[in-house]
Amino acid sequence: MTAPHDLIVFGEDWGRHPSSTQHLIARLPQDWQVCWVNSIGLRRPRLSLRDLKRLATKVMALMRSSNHDGGQVPRPDHIHVHAPMAVPWPASQAAQSLNRRLLARQCRRWLHEDGLHRPIFWASLPTGVVALGTLGERAVVYYCGDDFSSLAGVDHAPVMAMEQQLVDRADLIIAASEHLARRFPQNKTLYLPHGVDFELFATPAARPDDLPESGPIAGFYGSIADWVDVSMLADAAKERPNWHFVLIGSVETDVSELEGLPNLHFLGKRPHHDLPGYVQHFHASLLPFRDTDQIRHCNPLKLREYLAAGSPIVSTRFPAMEPYAHLLTVIEPCSRLAPALDTARADSARNAIRRDAVRNEGWDNRADEIRAALERL
Structure with missing residues (x-):
């Protein structure tokens, strides 16, 4: 039997909305321990009501215990959710340097607390790249569910530079649409359309x-x-x-x-x-x-x-x-x-x-494909 894998996942805030990453990761085998790191932001916050509300939510998450969720996607016990302290400013080199040190320290502590060792590094958001190389990861996965070059509300140039770093370092790239898949090296890209509950x-x-x-x-x-x-x-x-x-x-x-x-x-x-x-x-x-x-x-x-x-x-x-x-x-x-x-x-x-x-396009089927691809790593 293949040994279980540990994963550290840099994704959106767990429970904020039911993303494809949450659907997939929640359906991996129960003996695959997951350290989930909430988003550190794809753009610098602005003085808008929406951003102020978002900031307040982030602060509240930091003040609560780590394993919180919003109930949108059930969180199995093998997924440990953490709210990082980081600076959401992709365009600032100083902020990224600080984030690398902050995330490395926080993530190493969480990996130890959650009992994870030499995890697979999974990034669903390019901003997670700042922690790459600091966690003793055994492999790197980039899950691309969006076109970040055109996604509204994103600091496009710095985020795309981060994505390119992930693409260069990734052992496996998973793309949610054929158009996205064509942007990446074909020898390490898996096209995996979304599933459905x-x-x-x-x-x-x-x-x-x-x-x-x-x-x-x-x-x-x-x-x-x-x-x-x-x-x-x-x-x-x-x-x-x-x-x-x-x-x-x-x-x-x-x-x-x-x-x-x-x-x-x-x-x-x-x-x-x-x-x-x-x-x-x-x-x-x-x-x-x-x-x-x-x-x-x-x-x-x-x-x-x-x-x-x-x-x-x-x-x-x-x-x-x-x-x-x-x-x-x-x-x-x-x-x-x-x-x-x-x-x-x-x-x-x-x-x-x-x-x-779509009867046979459930998230369980998609997660089986993910599991097989990760085991091959």
Whole structure:
């Protein structure tokens, strides 16, 4: 039997949102001990309300015991979560030098406390590279789930320089989309598309009380950010006043075009485990993306979650949706959404076919591929 591996993972804040890294790492064998290090930031904070709230969350995490989580993804006992003290300023060489010393000291202590030895170094965020070479790691893995060169809210130049260091040092690169995979050396790159919590989204769920009671519903969940085509949604809401447009998630872009529309509903954030109750009762689940570099390189988790729920889906065209295009109502970016809603509403007969399309794409299957790749290291 192959000996278990220890991992130190530099990822986003555990529990803040259910990322692909969290889904994968949570499903590794229970005897693989994991030291999880929360994010040290991809840009210098600014004096905005959002950043001040984020800073407050970080401070609270430091003040609590290390193994905290927000309940979005269950944290198995073999995963030990730690909130590092570091300076979130990728563009500053002085900050990176300080972070290297701070992280090395903190991580060595956590590895000792958690009982880990010669871990595999796993970075899902390029900023983790500052600790590389200080922890006695046996191998280096870079998990790339986003195009950091175009990701909103990132100090692009310094972060991309950090990514290049990781690519050069990595023994294994895992890319979540084919477009991302083509950027890296093919001899050490594994293309691994996102999975889905199939049982969660396919199991019938009760209709939430805060959904509109009458009329068809077009719904979206996730960050309402720059990559969402707000104008497309506004035009559709005006063209289809009998439809309700439900948006679930934090608002991170200008939505003034949507404000005041009587059939537009902002519900705010909802826990991940509550989302099936919403999407299963949408008459059309939306992927209304703008045509951006970030979207062209992305592989959104919600696409497979929509499919697992069996919901009719309206999506703008982008590369990661193409394998499922025959199951979606596809429109070109910047085109009219309203006619596609009518088409999707009439497509409920294929709900079971949509579910079956991702039945074997669960996170357990993806984690098995990760386990095998790590064992080969």
